[in-house]
Amino acid sequence: xxxxxxxxxxxxxxxxxxxxxxxxxxxxxxxxxxxxxxxxxxxxxxxxxxxxxxxxxxxxxxxxxxxxxxxxxxxxxxxxxxxxxxxxxxxxxxxxxxxxxxxxxxxxxxxxxxxxxxxxxxxxxxxxxxxxxxxxxxxxxxxxxxxxxxxxxxxxxxxxxxxxxxxxxxxxxxxxxxxxxxxxxxxxxxxxxxxxxx
Amino acid sequence: xxxxxxxxxxxxxxxxxxxxxxxxxxxxxxxxxxxxxxxxxxxxxxxxxxxxxxxxxxxxxxxxxxxxxxxxxxxxxxxxxxxxxxxxxxxxxxxxxxxxxxxxxxxxxxxxxxxxxxxxxxxxxxxxxxxxxxxxxxxxxxxxxxxxxxxxxxxxxxxxxxxxxxxxxxxxxxxxxxxxxxxxxxxxxxxxxxxxxxxxxxxxxxxxxxxxxxxxxxxxxxxxxxxxxxxxxxxxxxxxxxxxxxxxxxxxxxxxxxxxxxxxxxxxxxxxxxxxxxxxxxxxxxxxxxxxxxxxxxxxxxxxxxxxxxxxxxxxxxxxxxxxxxxxxxxxxxxxxxxxxxxxxxxxxxxxxxxxxxxxxxxxxxxxxxxxxxxxxxxxxxxxxxxxxxxxxxxxxxxxxxxxxxxxxxxxxxxxxxxxxxxxxxxxxxxxxxxxxxxxxxxxxxxxxxxxxxxxxxxxxxxxxxxxxxxxx
Numbered sequence: 001x002x003x004x005x006x007x008x009x010x011x012x013x014x015x016x017x018x019x020x021x022x023x024x025x026x027x028x029x030x031x032x033x034x035x036x037x038x039x040x041x042x043x044x045x046x047x048x049x050x051x052x053x054x055x056x057x058x059x060x061x062x063x064x065x066x067x068x069x070x071x072x073x074x075x076x077x078x079x080x081x082x083x084x085x086x087x088x089x090x091x092x093x094x095x096x097x098x099x100x101x102x103x104x105x106x107x108x109x110x111x112x113x114x115x116x117x118x119x120x121x122x123x124x125x126x127x128x129x130x131x132x133x134x135x136x137x138x139x140x141x142x143x144x145x146x147x148x149x150x151x152x153x154x155x156x157x158x159x160x161x162x163x164x165x166x167x168x169x170x171x172x173x174x175x176x177x178x179x180x181x182x183x184x185x186x187x188x189x190x191x192x193x194x195x196x197x198x
Numbered sequence: 199x200x201x202x203x204x205x206x207x208x209x210x211x212x213x214x215x216x217x218x219x220x221x222x223x224x225x226x227x228x229x230x231x232x233x234x235x236x237x238x239x240x241x242x243x244x245x246x247x248x249x250x251x252x253x254x255x256x257x258x259x260x261x262x263x264x265x266x267x268x269x270x271x272x273x274x275x276x277x278x279x280x281x282x283x284x285x286x287x288x289x290x291x292x293x294x295x296x297x298x299x300x301x302x303x304x305x306x307x308x309x310x311x312x313x314x315x316x317x318x319x320x321x322x323x324x325x326x327x328x329x330x331x332x333x334x335x336x337x338x339x340x341x342x343x344x345x346x347x348x349x350x351x352x353x354x355x356x357x358x359x360x361x362x363x364x365x366x367x368x369x370x371x372x373x374x375x376x377x378x379x380x381x382x383x384x385x386x387x388x389x390x391x392x393x394x395x396x397x398x399x400x401x402x403x404x405x406x407x408x409x410x411x412x413x414x415x416x417x418x419x420x421x422x423x424x425x426x427x428x429x430x431x432x433x434x435x436x437x438x439x440x441x442x443x444x445x446x447x448x449x450x451x452x453x454x455x456x457x458x459x460x461x462x463x464x465x466x467x468x469x470x471x472x473x474x475x476x477x478x479x480x481x482x483x484x485x486x487x488x489x490x491x492x493x494x495x496x497x498x499x500x501x502x503x504x505x506x507x508x509x510x511x512x513x514x515x516x517x518x519x520x521x522x523x524x525x526x527x528x529x530x531x532x533x534x535x536x537x538x539x540x541x542x543x544x545x546x547x548x549x550x551x552x553x554x555x556x557x558x559x560x561x562x563x564x565x566x567x568x569x570x571x572x573x574x575x576x577x578x579x580x581x582x583x584x585x586x587x588x589x590x591x592x593x594x595x596x597x598x599x600x601x602x603x604x605x606x607x608x609x610x611x612x613x614x615x616x617x618x619x620x621x622x623x624x625x626x627x628x629x630x631x632x633x634x635x636x637x638x639x640x641x642x643x644x645x646x647x648x649x650x651x652x653x654x655x656x657x658x659x660x661x662x663x664x665x666x667x668x669x670x671x
Contacts, residue, residue, distance in 0.1 A: 016519070017512040018391055018491045022630040027609045031262065031276040033236035033283050045632050068512055070392045073425060073491070074630060076327040076341035077234065096392050099427055100327060103359075104343035117512075156359065158219055169345070170245070173353045176214050176222060180355055183213045183224050184251075190448035190456035191226060192315050194256040194294050 002109040003166035007090045008136040009063030011127040012053055017068035021101065024072070024080040038083035058131035065092045066123045066135070072101025072112075081105045091137040093144065095120050106159050107169065111137055113144060119151045139163060200466025202363045203432050204398040207338040207463065211321050213355055220357040226320040226337075228350050229306045230257035230293065232284040233611070234325030238348035239287040249291045251354045256315065257288050257295040260305045261611045265574055265601035268298055277612065291351075304577020304603045307331040307545040311415065312579055314444025318433035318460040323350055328545045328627065330421040334414035335441075336433035336463050338398070341422060361427050362472040364397040365465075368405040370479035375660055377555070378413035379547060379625065379644035381405070381477075382420040383485040383495045389475060391493040394426030397473065400465060401431050405479035411440040412551040419546045420627050423492035432464040484659040486532055487629045487642040489520035494629075496532065498647065498659055504528035523631050524639050525619070532657050535641070539622040540571040540598075540652040541634070542645055544608040547625035548576025550583050552645040557589040559649035559660050560596040566655030571598035572614060574606040598652065610635045623651040 029041035046052045053059060065084065071094040072080060081104045084092065092110065095117040105112040115123075126146055127133050136145040139160060144151045155163075162169070173180075201209070214222040228251075235257070242249070249255060262277040272278040281298070288295035296302040302309060307328055310316040318336035323329060325347040332339035346356055366385060386393075399421050406414070414431050421429025438457055441447045448456040487495040488502050494517065496503065505517035505528065521528065526535065542548075542556050553575060565571050573593045575581035581603050584590055590600045607614040608626035610633070616622055618637025625648050626633075629640040641657060650658040 015515070017516050018493075020491065020628075020630045022609075022628070022633050026632055026636075027261075027611045030233050030611065031274075031280045033240075033280055035237050035240075045636065070425070070491075073391050074327065074628060076325055076329075076343050078237075078325075078343035078345060081343070096395065098392075098425055099395060100341055100343060100422075104345065107343065107345040156220075169357065170247070170349050170352050173222065173349065173355055173357065179214045179222070180224070180250075180353060184354075188455065188459070190452035190459075191320070192317060192446040192448070193253040194227070194315060194446075195253050 001107070001166045001168060004109050004111050004139050004163045006136065006138040006140060007063065007111070008134050009090060010061065010132060011064040011066050011123065011135050012059050012062045013124040013127045014053060014065060014067040015124060018070045018073055019067055020074035021072060021077050021080045022074055025077065025083040030077055030079050035082050036086055038079055039086040042083040042087045061088070063088055063090045064135045064137065065089050066120060066127065067092060067094045069094060069096040069117065071097050073098040076100045078104045078108070081108045081110050085110050093120060093123065106163065109163060109166065111139060111163065113137055113153050115144060115151050115153055119149065122149055200469035202465040202469045202471060203336060203400055203430055203463055204338060204361065204363055204428070207319055207321065210319065220359050222355050223321060223358050225323050225350050225354055225356060226254060227310070227315055227322045228255045229310055229322070229324035229329070230255065230347070231260050231306045231326065232280045233261045234344050235287065235347055236280065236283045237344045238351055239291065241348040242291070242351055247352045249293060249351045252292045254354060255293050255351070257284060257293050258303055258306050258309050259284060259296070259298050261605045261609065263298050263604040264612050265604050265606050265614055268602050273613070301578050304579065305545045305548060305605055307419065308549060308576035308580065311335070312444070312577060314441055314447040317441060317456070318437060319463050323356065327422045328419050330426070330429045331415050331419040331545055333418040333421065333428050333430040334411060335437055336430060336460065338428055338430065340428045362397045364394065364399050364473040364475065365471040366399050366401050366475045366477065367403040368401065368477045368479050369403045370405055372405055372479045372482060375646060376482045376484060377644040377646060378409055378416040380482055380485040382417045383487065383492070383642060384482055385477065386420065386424045386492050387495040389424050391423065391491050392425045394421060394424035397426050399424070399426045399429040401429060406431060407434065410551060411436060412549045415549070416546055420492065423627060433460045484644065484647050486647065486657055488524065488526060488532060489517065490523050490629055490631050491516070492627065492629060492642060494520055495642065498532055498657060500532055502526045502528055502530045502532060533662070535657045536621065536655060537569060537623050537641070537651055537657065538620040539616060540569060540648050541574070541607040541622055541624040541626060542648050543572070543574030543576065543606055544626040545576060546627040547645050548574060548580065550580050552625065553580065553584050553589050554587070556645040556649040557592040559646060560598065560653070561592050563596055563653055565597040565652040569652055569655050571652045572601060572607055573598050574601045575603045577603050607634050609633060623648050623657060
């Protein structure tokens with residue numbers, strides 16, 4: 001995973017709630033067996049509408065998505081995170097994220113930042129009025145900054161530490177191999193195994 | 199202080215607990231399918247890691263599989279590659295797989311329970327959000343992303359953030375014609391698509407206790423549609439009776455030891471939930487969705503709502519967008535909404551009881567002119583059982599299409615899709631824009647409402663059926 005410390009970039013204001021994972025990346029894209037090449041599938045249906053915010057020329061190269069509540073609701077597809085990253089987004093700001101999407105994003109170094117809806121509204125107003133306005137997402141300071149906005153955000157210390165250092169979860173867990181083996185040794189015999197039964 | 203069901207299962211799986219770290223939880227059962235696993239296996243290969251516990255892992259093919267001509271090569275080359283990738287990975291890493299054509303193949307959340315692999319008190323994960331289905335057994339079961347799939351393959355554990363608990367207590371008796379699907383749609387409409395966020399839901403109360411295992415699975419299945427981490431129901435005699443004799447259920451002394459443990463899992467009398475919701479079963483009626491998220495639902499007897507009536511600005515905008523997408527006018531009675539297609543199937547409502555319920559309504563009748571109806575069993579076993587009971591003949595005699603097992607039109611990854619603008623009454627779980635095919639419009643319904651709707655050609659409940667739609671076959 002790439003390290004995330006701080007990022008500054010232009011924004012895409014997405015005034016929609018309940019942006020579900022089927023909108024972020026439609027199911028027919030999920031047939032790919034790689035983690036890359038999903039950028040053209042991002043918001044595929046909405047992008048067919050020329051007026052959709054992502055299609056506006058001044059949003060080209062924007063890296064911070066500012067969305068409505070319940071962003072990422074729906075399926076567990078990590079492809080939604082990959083699609084956002086493949087397209088170029090480094091951070092997503094919303095007042096509420098769906099749990100699985102949030103977990104997936106933080107495991108891939110896409111920083112999902114929870115801010116109060118009123119702050120999201122101010123960021124929308126700012127970036128709609130001025131497409132060149134930049135937003136800074138500072139993980140070290142746990143703060144989002146933009147013109148006229150300084151907003152602290154919360155993120156679990158352990159998650160933050162992993163992101164700041166770009167640490168791989170599996171290697172960390174395998175340092176506790178002894179604990180896992182000890183737990184396995186206590187497994188009751190009534191618990192099922194998947195091997196075919198005769 | 200007492201503990202809830204979810205807390206007991208969690209506590210029994212903590213491998214490591216340390217200050218400032220998430221708990222490391224052991225995973226008892228890992229289910230795999232073709233869509234969310236290829237990148238995880240790639241990760242293992244890159245790092246030179248094996249699958250730690252192939253004996254706690256099982257794979258099936260479901261999302262991409264065609265429901266017609268399953269004996270021929272899969273027409274879509276991209277789908278074919280994805281299925282072949284799963285088969286190749288399963289062979290290379292030694293994972294048990296049930297491929298298309300195998301008698302145990304089917305939707306992953308139908309297969310686990312029917313094999314008896316899903317049992318009370320277990321932790322169950324799968325790279326699929328509807329893993330919450332397995333919570334019906336009193337298992338802590340939740341969907342995970344591909345990074346976590348790789349983590350479980352490599353370590354059989356997951357570091358997990360703590361959860362909160364919410365009791366959803368449903369007392370009383372469900373009225374005639376009101377099903378588990380109507381109940382869960384009503385719950386989601388009540389608490390919202392984000393209402394369960396961060397919570398493990400526990401469904402309790404006399405209405406829940408009286409439900410069959412399959413109905414309980416329908417309820418737990420859609421917990422994720424309320425944004426919940428998981429949904430659970432305490433195991434009881436209904437659970438034990440369902441499990442006993444299944445291929446992977448414990449036997450002999452193991453059975454007795456297992457039941458003794460399972461009986462300890464119910465939430466203690468003095469346990470406290472972080473949040474509580476109460477629902478009176480007697481007040482429920484058949485429920486349908488009118489919008490593009492599962493929280494946008496209403497009783498079938500209601501009208502399409504007016505966005506102006508929503509106080510919350512976000513909800514108002516969402517309702518405006520939804521009506522535009524769905525091609526609906528505010529104030530239209532839902533019973534007047536015409537459909538082009540009906541889908542019966544999915545991990546929500548693709549089990550034998552669902553097919554029986556739909557068949558009972560279709561029996562001796564013909565579906566409306568111009569309506570296409572697809573019936574897709576959740577697994578090969580469900581299909582075989584249905585054929586044994588003659589349900590397939592009821593469906594085809596009524597004019598419906600009887601298909602092979604898979605996820606099918608729930609998400610349209612295979613050829614079973616709606617055309618742009620087509621409207622479908624569907625027993626599946628998501629009414630998102632384009633979910634069942636680009637431009638397709640979905641109304642979530644129970645199997646009973648699906649069948650009645652197919653007969654009438656408009657959204658309808660079985661109670662609406664009059665003799666003039668019944669045609670002797």
